[in-house]
Amino acid sequence: IGAGAGAAIGSTSGNAGTGALIGAGVGAVSGALIGNAIQANEQRQVAPPPPPPVSVAPPPHTLTARDIKAERVHAHTVYTNEIKAERVQGRVITVGRMAHRE
Incomplete structure (x- = not known):
């Protein structure tokens, strides 16, 4: 007024x-x-929004392959004929030969 x-x-x-x-x-x-x-x-200062959360996918439950050549293998169970890896995490069931580098 x-x-x-x-x-x-x-x-x-x-x-x-x-x-x-x-x-x-x-x-x-x-x-x-x-x-x-x-x-x-x-x-008033406005703070930037927080970054979105990062979610990491869990390792697969089962990995099936004829041959695996990798630095790391992560799975609960690995079915393979041949595996060459620096590091294997999980249970490995081989049908053929297995060479684990250490």
Whole structure:
């Protein structure tokens, strides 16, 4: 509510000057409150959103292959004819030969 609206309200009651003063005061307070709110929003620093969570897929339960040549093999059970690996994690069932490098 500004001074003009206060004067219009005051003129209907015969107190245009008082209405203008009240209207000006209310307008100034409203303007100050709105200005402070805008300034607070401008000064507020917004943190970037956190990175998405990283989920690691579990090793497969069973791995079946004719030949495996790898640095690492991870599975609960490995069925193979031949395996050559630096590191094997899990149970290995071979049908053919097995060479485990150490």
